[in-house]
Amino acid sequence: MRKAVIPVLLLLGVFLVSWLCQPFTLICQEYEGLFLATPDAWARAFAQPFPLSGILSDFLIQFYRDPVYGALITAVIVALVFLLLRGILSRRGLPVTDTLSALGAGVLWFFLARSPEPKPAVAALLILLGLWLLSLLLPVRKGKAWRADLPVAAALVLAAAAGTVFSPAVQRTERFSRVKRDALYGVWDDLLKAVPPSVAEKDGELTPFALLALSAKGQLGEKMFSYPVYSENDLDMCDYDGNAEYYTSLLFKAALYQHLGCYNEAVHNYCQWATQLRKGTGFIVLRKLVEMYCLLGDYTLMEKYCRVLDHSLLHRSYVKYYRAQAAQGEAHATEPAAVRSVIPVISHDPLYNLLQLESAGIHAASSADRTLATILLRGNPAQLRSVLERLGPSYERIPKHFQEAMVFYGIRSGNVDASVVERYSAFVEDLQLLTDEQLIERYRDTAFIYLQYAL
Amino acid sequence: MHRPWFPATLFLLVLLGTGCARVAFEDSAQLPPIVPDYAGVTVPEGMAALSFEMADGRPFRVERRRDGDTLFFSVRAWDRKTRRGVRYAPFKVYVSQDPIDPYIAYRLIEPSYEGWKEMGLYTRELATFREHPIVTNRDNRGGCVNCHHFPSGDPSRMMFHARGAGGGTVFLEGDDARLINLTTVGPRKQGVYPAWHPSGRYIAFSSNATHQSFPIYGHQQVEVYDQSSDLILMDLQTDSVSVRPSVCGDARMETFPAWSPDGSELYFCVADSLSDVVDNRSRVHYRLEAIAFRDGQFDGDPYPVWQCDTLSVSFPRVNGKWMLFTAAAYGTFPIWHPEADLYLMDLETGEAAPAEALNSLESDSYHSWSSNGRWLLFSSRRLDGRYTRLYIAHFDGEGHFSKPFLLPQKRYSHNVLRLKSYNVPEFVKGDPGRHSRAVSRLFAQ
Numbered sequence: 001m002r003k004a005v006i007p008v009l010l011l012l013g014v015f016l017v018s019w020l021c022q023p024f025t026l027i028c029q030e031y032e033g034l035f036l037a038t039p040d041a042w043a044r045a046f047a048q049p050f051p052l053s054g055i056l057s058d059f060l061i062q063f064y065r066d067p068v069y070g071a072l073i074t075a076v077i078v079a080l081v082f083l084l085l086r087g088i089l090s091r092r093g094l095p096v097t098d099t100l101s102a103l104g105a106g107v108l109w110f111f112l113a114r115s116p117e118p119k120p121a122v123a124a125l126l127i128l129l130g131l132w133l134l135s136l137l138l139p140v141r142k143g144k145a146w147r148a149d150l151p152v153a154a155a156l157v158l159a160a161a162a163g164t165v166f167s168p169a170v171q172r173t174e175r176f177s178r179v180k181r182d183a184l185y186g187v188w189d190d191l192l193k194a195v196p197p198s199v200a201e202k203d204g205e206l207t208p209f210a211l212l213a214l215s216a217k218g219q220l221g222e223k224m225f226s227y228p229v230y231s232e233n234d235l236d237m238c239d240y241d242g243n244a245e246y247y248t249s250l251l252f253k254a255a256l257y258q259h260l261g262c263y264n265e266a267v268h269n270y271c272q273w274a275t276q277l278r279k280g281t282g283f284i285v286l287r288k289l290v291e292m293y294c295l296l297g298d299y300t301l302m303e304k305y306c307r308v309l310d311h312s313l314l315h316r317s318y319v320k321y322y323r324a325q326a327a328q329g330e331a332h333a334t335e336p337a338a339v340r341s342v343i344p345v346i347s348h349d350p351l352y353n354l355l356q357l358e359s360a361g362i363h364a365a366s367s368a369d370r371t372l373a374t375i376l377l378r379g380n381p382a383q384l385r386s387v388l389e390r391l392g393p394s395y396e397r398i399p400k401h402f403q404e405a406m407v408f409y410g411i412r413s414g415n416v417d418a419s420v421v422e423r424y425s426a427f428v429e430d431l432q433l434l435t436d437e438q439l440i441e442r443y444r445d446t447a448f449i450y451l452q453y454a455l
Numbered sequence: 456m457h458r459p460w461f462p463a464t465l466f467l468l469v470l471l472g473t474g475c476a477r478v479a480f481e482d483s484a485q486l487p488p489i490v491p492d493y494a495g496v497t498v499p500e501g502m503a504a505l506s507f508e509m510a511d512g513r514p515f516r517v518e519r520r521r522d523g524d525t526l527f528f529s530v531r532a533w534d535r536k537t538r539r540g541v542r543y544a545p546f547k548v549y550v551s552q553d554p555i556d557p558y559i560a561y562r563l564i565e566p567s568y569e570g571w572k573e574m575g576l577y578t579r580e581l582a583t584f585r586e587h588p589i590v591t592n593r594d595n596r597g598g599c600v601n602c603h604h605f606p607s608g609d610p611s612r613m614m615f616h617a618r619g620a621g622g623g624t625v626f627l628e629g630d631d632a633r634l635i636n637l638t639t640v641g642p643r644k645q646g647v648y649p650a651w652h653p654s655g656r657y658i659a660f661s662s663n664a665t666h667q668s669f670p671i672y673g674h675q676q677v678e679v680y681d682q683s684s685d686l687i688l689m690d691l692q693t694d695s696v697s698v699r700p701s702v703c704g705d706a707r708m709e710t711f712p713a714w715s716p717d718g719s720e721l722y723f724c725v726a727d728s729l730s731d732v733v734d735n736r737s738r739v740h741y742r743l744e745a746i747a748f749r750d751g752q753f754d755g756d757p758y759p760v761w762q763c764d765t766l767s768v769s770f771p772r773v774n775g776k777w778m779l780f781t782a783a784a785y786g787t788f789p790i791w792h793p794e795a796d797l798y799l800m801d802l803e804t805g806e807a808a809p810a811e812a813l814n815s816l817e818s819d820s821y822h823s824w825s826s827n828g829r830w831l832l833f834s835s836r837r838l839d840g841r842y843t844r845l846y847i848a849h850f851d852g853e854g855h856f857s858k859p860f861l862l863p864q865k866r867y868s869h870n871v872l873r874l875k876s877y878n879v880p881e882f883v884k885g886d887p888g889r890h891s892r893a894v895s896r897l898f899a900q
Contacts, residue, residue: 264672
């Protein structure tokens, strides 16, 4: 009974912490994982360093799609590591077997919670399994257990749990994973809950995702300046610096263009994003390609990716669903060369892209908001005026921040609320009276501050 | 002896056998609906076995029989639910005694966009399914490796470009490997598409400023174009690079060099330079020209070989009096153009026509002649419109191709499951895989 305390505590603790505090981290590990029973995948699996642990890790990661299974697998790995360590140490007659084993398992848990895949933990498990088997050959030494062995071991487990629950790194990974899931699947309310303005203030990388969620909900023109917006990049993530930002930028653009209905560009960015993943692609990319090609009516390519996914363990119903969709859909015919040669192309300029999409008749409800927001953030009054003249009539009421920009620039292309005019008058008066800090504090949720200071 | 399990087992076996029995075959006069379509193709003697599957995924059995130079494949297929079987009319595969080069080399890369994760140059033995890398980008720290080339299919010499930090053009000969950054010598232009002179001493390169654009809708997802391109000549004896103004200037874009078999002429594609190529891409039509080559130098001015106002020519490859090239509606990168087809030209008459036997509704593009000129290896996207796969066709020397066949794999499904495209396929007369050690050593330095 006494022997079962720590393993049970570990099993329960790791399971609950992983399930309750890291569900999206586990889901995103499955997103970026890949386990396919195809010749190329096997060849690659055996070519990697430590192939056995790599293959086992890739196999297990498939189940992380449901975080309950992911948490359970994590818990079992950590508990097994404890049991193996204790099995090895107890044969040497050490008085602190539970303490040392809990320390080992706790350290493993600490790293596993921060690792993008379970491979290192699986490798540790396999090594310990080998050592335990070897230890069976050694004579058993008897020793007296330290009285405090069990309580200290339990304390170590609790410390490891606290270290995971309260770790800023773990929390940040979990938040980013949640944002990733919400953006990829358009769960905008959840995304906004995960990234309130206070969070975006600390982690600016999340601002474009929050603004994407706002634009999807038709609130960009009303609430964008409640978030810390310092440049156009906070809206469209067109510039990036370094590999981590490149990864995030590609993910963001894939989600953005999917939301805008520009599936060609979404495919482009999903494929680019795939090159940043450990295996050159991942389950999520393959699933997204299936979805995009289904929407594009390219059922031949869709079927290819379905067939690839069919060589994994848990995609049977997914593939069946999309095959049924294809059976009911109408395949898109290839355009003649003369038509293709005049199709507009995507550029590195997000505004140009939005205008091209609009002219091609591809627009989401949020396209007009994003177009106006981009022009506002560039501080181009002439372009704002001309686009407002075109897009303004589509609004029942022009959103607040665009009205603020109209008042700021003196544009009279649409109705402006009296409250906006009053606030601007107060802003102009306060410009003379308040310090910059006071002004920013008072008007931070308006376009006035951005237009006055950021440009 | 009482053995109650015996009748029970017998009963179960009979029951199982009855359940599994496939109903007697219906005979069909039709050929079996298989993928890939191997019916009526011509294969070389000793080719790896052709593997295929039913287009609708039904289980099937096949019986092979050879009669002279003809193989007969009899296919029986069953419906999974009703277990009713159909015996199809046997289809024929013709075996040609014209020898084929035993190896091919190609690059494997994701057919994605600007970036990549893994790519490599690979070689495949045609008599077996053995494929192994010559070099992968793990050797050069994730950089790009491309444009591999052999002089007349000679495996002992090879070149390819290694892009990225510390990159350049890698020249391999026997066990030697050396890397030269062409942008640091001569006119400081980088080499792109190579053409090795039959003498082995010179390589003509095009030097291209290549860009990509992404149409916002439609079947074609990438448009690759040059903003400028020129031809340069490298002398491997002196490691020097030279240019000639008539094939290196701003007014025209010259690309895709290809030598005549005797090395006295260099064929290439050329288009007039345009500003804003993307928006004017429908006006970009490359034509074929040639320039004489004597004593290690281009001689005289280029002269026209073939042009069509509605077609754009790329990848000319000469085989005696025949030239095969790719023609698309416009542009310089036909692999992304579904309308791209292969055209055969008689250099004696100057007439060119689509090689109908080879072409499909999807892009049919990069090609290579075998060393005896009897086989053609080319790439096509006919399977799914996106992933390039390799096809081989027999050429009778009189202007006729046989029906091409898909490069056989151990299982046909490998063509579907492989998430990489085959790029720049070339016939090779031996195994170029032995260069891999020299390349690894070179990059390790």
